[in-house]
């Protein structure tokens with residue numbers, strides 16, 4: 001994806017502690033998926049499947065940049081950074097991350113997410129679902145390294161794989 005400008009910022013998420021003194025910073029996966037999959041359906045009907053995937057990737061990308069710069073320490077060396085990312089995704093009840101391949105010299109990585117928030121348990125459709133996660137990882141790697149990466153989900157719960165596997169390559 002080409003570099004983009006955007007106005008979304010971390011503070012747009014609001015002061016959750018102030019706004020939700022009783023309910024706090026948590027919700028159900030049903031609530032999250034209800035919004036995502038109804039929105040996805042409307043976008044697909046209005047704009048088509050390919051454009052919808054592109055928008056989810058793009059949204060994930062800016063989310064990844066904002067998440068990385070506000071919730072992670074980009075000054076840490078690679079394995080400590082990945083350990084922090086793993087911890088953050090677990091604490092957010094987003095997914096369980098493990099790194100399957102690291103080639104620092106060629107900037108190529110394979111990451112696996114299990115129990116992924118977006119897709120775990122979805123019906124099998126033979127198409128990958130996690131366009132947002134692809135963009136999210138591209139944004140996180142962009143914010144951490146300063147380089148653009150292409151991220152492709154090669155396995156997904158929705159393709160019958162039970163985990164999501166992402167190949168991450170420098171552009």
Ligand SMILES: [Zn+2]
Pocket residue numbers: 116119128129130153155156157158163164
């Ligand atoms: Zn997936």
